[in-house]
Amino acid sequence: MKYEDLLCPSPAGLYCKPGDFYIDPVRAVERAVVTHGHSDHARSGHAKVLATRETLAIMGERYGENFAGAMQPLGYHEKAEINGVTVSLAPAGHVLGSAQAVVKWKGMTMVVSGDFKRRRDPTCALFEPVGCDVFITEATFGLPVFRHPPDTDEIAKLLKSVAQFPERAHLVGAYALGKAQRVICLLREAGYDKTIYVHGALERLNALYEAHGVKLGPLAPATAGKKADFAGAIIVAPPSATQDRWSRRFPDPVVCFASGWMRVRARARQGGVELPLILSDHADWDELTMTAAEIAPDELWITHGEEDALLRWASLNGQKARALSLVGYDEDEGEN
Amino acid sequence: MRAFARLLDSLAFTPSRNTKLTLVRDYLRETTDPERGWALAALTGVLTFDAAKPAFIRKAVEARVDPALFAMSYDFVGDLAETVALIWPSKPGANREPELPEVIDALRSASRNEVQRLLEGWLDALDPDGRWALLKLLTGALRVGVSARLAKLALADLGHVEVAEIEEVWHSQRPPYEDLFAWLEKRSDKPSPDAPARFRPVMLAQAIDEATDFAKYDAADYAAEWKWDGIRVQAASERGEKRLYSRTGDDIGHAFPDVMAALNFEGVIDGELLVMTGGRVDTFGDLQQRLNRKNPEAKTIAKFPAGIRAYDLLMDGKEDLRGLPFAQRRKRLEAFIAQLKSSRIDLSPLQPFESWEQLAHLRAQPPDGDPQIAEGLMLKRWDSIYEAGRPKGPWFKWKRDPHLIDAVLMYAQRGHGKRSSFYSDYTFGVWREDANGDRSLTPVGKAYFGFTDEELKQIDKFVRDNTIERFGPVRSVRADREFGLVLEVAFEGLQRSTRHKSGVAMRFPRINRIRWDKPSREADELQTLERMLD
Incomplete structure (x- = not known):
């Protein structure tokens, strides 16, 4: 028996043949297991969806309550049986409700990391390594140049700039799900207790996080008030809004962007970012390699990003590895 | 090193000059001697090293990192120093993080081999920002947009003094400038400016207001001379020291060895740096071949020989003439x-001239020879002393009217800082006829000022409403014979250019007027521009 008999890539997404379900399918399917609420992993229109309660709530917020035919919530460490395949979810540390999918069948264990990070995040549960035969890892920041600095340093950078330029507004671009709430929480942890202004696109997800026990402190919409009222203020908005006409309501805004990509200067410059904040919800190179070494699976499958460098690392470290995109294509060409 | 690295990082991302000023000032306030002085020297280019060649840095990193992983990373990042700074495996605790003064001290005294050994230890101990700053310092490529002028403004701000006071003493001071900081922090008296061949703060002219100033001032009180189209310089030669300064006090002598060799006098001259052949002035375009070149080749110097056209004398031997009237x-x-x-x-x-009318005529029709390529006229009061800064009244500049053309907006790019949500940088073109008699637009220049905030909003809306394609921060807008926005562009001069597709390059182009009323087909032709050459 081969690992790809249990999980194998297909056009609709990663497919489990014995269980007849997909993990994070990119199109509507009969049965889906969804690792977390970001739209490239969580689509609407599946007949049945299994995910954490938080992920199901996020999908309901984004797509409306009828985003799927049936929803099956599963807590971390609980087990579900799907056509003889055991599925459980382990925390991935990426965003609220994010999970690794743990799939067991006939003595084989395969873990799909989804998106993950290893560092502490006040808005979600910490990643838990799960021993397995195959670990399917993401590789968004799979190059050794990506080493995210401590998040406290980045927040300190932002607060220093706010103190240094009290006549300007600080406009922080952050993805609406996860990053925005994390930035707000980190500011609170650093002792920033003033009102934080938020773009309308963040309001519902902020409320959802609050309802799940993530305290965000005093927030207010960034729409009310005169331009001068925003001097010295911090405003959090989706990245696209920071360069948009919407940003003109603020006094001489310092455009900030909270993203792991900000590690590379050219990326920040191209985006017209004046204050790059290197804050990522994805594992950096050290976290990726540390996790693979810690779990030490029989095979490491690599997806979502920079596969080549991680493959190279694996070969230097005696770890058997494959790019997920090639699984099912490289060895059994006759079957396609 | 950490604070310096953080400063470099912030400066690199900040487009606004005022923000840079605040960043530098606050750094100087928060940092102690001697680190801040060395940092200031490094920022202003007083200190440059080329202690580590890129090839060595690359070799050092490949000894620590798998070459294949390095190659993939370099390919992604695109900049060698940055790739090395990010990929270098840190060994926290292995070494103490170096402080900027000890790095500079070592670079100034150690041999190249020693520096390379030290460099590896420093890279081990620093974080990525620190490594980036160190590598930029070592390879002499800070490039964070801090001129000596900006540094002096920050110092003036720090000490609440006029920038002219800083300029007066700047050239008698050496890094790490402890006496300078002591004075600015009121811990000691102003340092003596008495250094031979030091910079004297320059006197600048106001632009004349034709509508009011001629009625206010008497022509007999003023001398007139041509306003030469070069760069303002101060040539100082005292007690064996020779210096050539830009008008902001930057030492530019290294780029002009031919001029330096001619400073065989005892005194300080104020004048215009020009390319001159056989006593005749060449164009600004020729001078540009000599600007911003650290070590010009002998061939370039021979082809574009530089000289000074003098218009004032500040020091004659030991005598300071600045308190004497211009006459x-x-x-x-x-x-x-x-x-x-x-x-x-x-x-x-x-x-010489008798009346403002006569001078106006002269300005409109300059005589043959050098005045033909002058920028306009300078007016100086006969009784004016030489006063630093830009006082109103004693000196005026009266530029020639700019050239104007009507061009069509072709591309717009988003601005920076305050203008980051506006399409504020405009590329415009004029019509060119091809062999078949078809007309298409060819870009002739780019301008990002000359319009009011209100007009900026209007053009921004036009750009967004008429976008055809987007390329990152740039949009192409509809511009054809039937439709397009005509911009009246003012510019100072025109040169032949092989770098531009149109074959011409404008000097100092700006948007003079927006011609909402003018059909795009009636904008100017390239031929009109070509006729303006020479």
Whole structure:
């Protein structure tokens, strides 16, 4: 028996043949297991969806309550049986409700990391390594140049700039799900207790996080008030809004962007970012390699990003590895 | 090193000059001696090293990192120093993080081999920002947009003094500038400015307001001379020290060895740096071949020989003339230049006139020869002393009217800082006829000022409403024979250019007016521009 008999890539997404379900399918399917609420992993229109309660709530917020035919919530460490395949979810540390999918069948264990990070995040549960035969890892920041600095340093950078330029507004671009709430929480942890202004696109997800026990402190919409009222203020908005006409309501805004990509200067410059904040919800190179070494699976499958460098690392470290995109294509060409 | 690295990082991302000023000022306030002084020297280019060549840095990193992983990373990042700074495996705790003064001290005294050994230890101990700053410092490529002028403004701000006071003492000070900081922090007296060949803060002219100033001032009180189209310089030669300064006090002598060799006098001359062949002035385009070149080749110097056209004398031997009226300084200057008998330094002649009307006529129709390529006229009060700064009244500049053309907006790019949500940088074109008689637009220039905030909003809306394609921060807008936005562009001069597709390059282009009323097909033709050449 081969690992790809249990999980194998297909056009609709990663497919489990014995269980007849997909993990994070990119199109509507009969049965889906969804690792977390970001739209490239969580689509609407599946007949049945299994995910954490938080992920199901996020999908309901984004797509409306009828985003799927049936929803099956599963807590971390609980087990579900799907056509003889055991599925459980382990925390991935990426965003609220994010999970690794743990799939067991006939003595084989395969873990799909989804998106993950290893560092502490006040808005979600910490990643838990799960021993397995195959670990399917993401590789968004799979190059050794990506080493995210401590998040406290980045927040300190932002607060220093706010103190240094009290006549300007600080406009922080952050993805609406996860990053925005994390930035707000980190500011609170650093002792920033003033009102934080938020773009309308963040309001519902902020409320959802609050309802799940993530305290965000005093927030207010960034729409009310005169331009001068925003001097010295911090405003959090989706990245696209920071360069948009919407940003003109603020006094001489310092455009900030909270993203792991900000590690590379050219990326920040191209985006017209004046204050790059290197804050990522994805594992950096050290976290990726540390996790693979810690779990030490029989095979490491690599997806979502920079596969080549991680493959190279694996070969230097005696770890058997494959790019997920090639699984099912490289060895059994006759079957396609 | 950490604070310096953080400063470099912030400066690199900040487009606004005022913000850079605040960043530098706050850094100088928060950092102690001698680190801040060395940092200031590094930022202003007083200190440069080329202690580590890129090839060595690459070798050092490949000894620590798998070459294949390095290659993939370099390919992604695109900049060698940055890739090395990010990928270098840190060994926290292995070494103490180096402080900027000890790095600079080592670079100034150690041999190249020693530096390379030290460098590896420093890289081990620093974080990525620190490594980036160190590598930029070592390879002499800070490039964070801090001029000596900006540093001096930050110092003036720090100490609540006029920038002219900083300029006066700057050239008698050496890094790490402890005396300078002590004075600015009121811990000691102002340092003595008495250094031979130091920079004297320059006197600048106001632009004349034709509508009001001629009625206010008497023509008999003023001398007139041509406003030469080069760069303002101060040539100082005292007690064996020779310096050539830009008008902001930057030492530019290294780029002009031919001029430096001609400074055979005892005194300080104020004048215009020009390319001159056989006593005739060449265009600004020729001078550009000599600007911003650290070590010009002998061939370039021979082809574009530089010289000074003198118009004021600040020091004659040991005598400071700055307190004398212009009329007296001028007589002393004429005698001084005559005595020099230099082919590289000549006199800017006065242009006699009886009335403002006569001068206006002269300005509109300059006589043959050098005045033809002058930028306009300078007016100087006969009784004016030489005063630093830009006082109103004693000196005026009266530029020639700019050239105007009607061009069509082709591309717009998003601005920076305050303008980051506006399409504020405009590329415009004029019509060119091809072999079939079809007309298409060819870009002839780019401008990002000259319009009001209100007009900026209107153009921004036009750009967004008429976008055809987007390329990152740039949009192409609809511009054809039937439709397009006509911009009246003002510019100072035109040169042939092989770098531009149209074959011409404008000097100092700006948007003069927006011609919402004008059909795009009636914008100017490239031929009109070509006729303006020469």
